Amino acid sequence: MPRIAFALLLLLLTGCSASTRYNFKFDILSFIPQNQRSLNIPSGYYPTVYPNLEGQLVPLPISLDILERGQIAIQGNVVNTGSIPMTGSYEIRLAPESDTNLNDNSGGDVGLGRTSFDVAAGQSQSIASSVNLSATQNSAAFNIIKSGSFRVAIRVEVNSNGGRFDLTAAQATVIGRPFALIK
């Protein structure tokens, strides 16, 4: 209900034409508490889902079929505090609001933009990923954000003897044409 109220509010408050687009930009990082924006990586093989298995809920006010495209972008740093090279990969996990396990490929969760890294001992490496979502690009993920509120997480798999993963930016952008509501 609050989402509908919010959507109504926006539709009422901002005039629009048939070609007007609404650009929703969600600062996902701001929803993650400051003290959880950094992930400590223990020694050995360490697979994890950050910030947690349920992911971060992104409350999308418009749950109707008006979205044309979207983009999810993250930025961060991988810090190797160990004495051997740190190797691993990360990917963005996306799931509908109803799926509370973003690591089991069931209930709707999907993985996007898998990226590998290799950080020398004592070094850090900045990472950045941007994934476009539309009917033709990553359509499974696009269908998730079209269905309304969604969850987002990052799955990290690391082989090292110690380090840290810092998230510095996480943003979801969705673009929709409100007049598409009326068919």
Add this chain to the structure above:
Amino acid sequence: MTSAMNRLVGVMVFILMCGFSWSQGVRSLGMAGLVLPGPEAAYLNPAYAAYPAGRYGSDQGFRLPVGLLGLLLRPESSPLPALSGLSNLTNENSPFDLLTFYDQLTHLNEFLINPASSRTFINPDTGYPEIQINVAANGIQVTDYQGNRILHDLGLGSQTSISSTKALTPAPLFRVPLALENNLYLDFGAYAGGFGLSLSPNASLRQALQGSQLQPNTEYAVITNASAQAGLSLGFGYASQLPDLPIPEVGLTKVYVGARGEAFYGLTYLEGNFSIGVQTDAQGQIDPNQPPVYRGTAFYTIPGNGNGFGARADLGVVMEAQGTTVGLGIRNALGFARWSGTELQWNGSSASPTSTPSERSSFGFVPAFYLNAATQVPLETGTLLVGGDLGYEGSLFGRIGGEYSLGPARFRAGLGFDNGFRFGLGAGFVAPGFSLDTALTTHRAPIVGHTVFGIALSLGFNF
């Protein structure tokens, strides 16, 4: 309940349309809203009922709904393509612009030259209008593509209710005066007006939309205010010219006095406010699972469900010396009004209100003052009328203006304040049998905020 709400909406639309068709005369609009002395001002000052007609011209034309032309001829505002399928209006390539449609629809008796348009929001990089909505844990910001904030208030008319105006009913749509003997007269009229509708964010939401952080335990809401009333009126008045009065240094002065008692029978009444919002938690965040908060009260009367009645007394005096006329009218010198109807209340998480029979009544001295003056300035060619007025009806308003006549042509201009600064510019053409008047109008564009210019037109017949 639902059928009552439907009837209420129907009545609101009727009152809105009546408000459009009446509005202000185009001659008056050309002088920024100035009303010159004459029988047409008898509603504002009952002494004018005895004042000779035509001394300062007249404003008797019918205002033409030229806005309909604008609405239908302009592809941005025309809803006609929807007749062969709604998708013709809403598909991506349709020129239809809700903002242009809204602006022209709410100004049906003006042809808007530069109506509000979503084109203001076109991002040159993408070629289409964009509204940017930034959502973070601690705030929501709505801007255009460049990050400029967007105006969030929509309003129509001005709010009135019996608590503020007592028995002062809106200006009549029409009046039928019947002269009786001994300077007495009766008049019948119908009124529909006092129409006000506004939609605005509450103070907290306004701040939040401008980029401030959400505060803990605060309600963020959109508020709607609405008012309207319609009914029949019956006036019984006395207006007379008294013997001329010799006033030192002024000379012989003509004096007119008038008093009127007016009773009304009210058919429809609405006053209400309604807000829908969300409450932040102790951390200043909005819980997506929390239901919205509805608040507000609405009191309404519709035919078949209550009625209203009231009476008020109006007084006036007009003096004229050395070619200058000055009049002072006091309406609602004493007024009483009582409406019975239904009260709806929202308080909490339920969208359906509680409904109880209720009434509103008011009695007292809440006068509306109206002072106006005019004079004719003789020129070598043509004649010039200049005048001014000053009034108080809930708030202060005033205008100065003039009309220059040259043969059949009339040229008008005026300046005033009335809920903000306004100016008027107009012209007219008077021919045997008919008169045509036009005026330039201005208002502030909804959402986008620029000044919108319009043209009003009226046609009068005099046989």
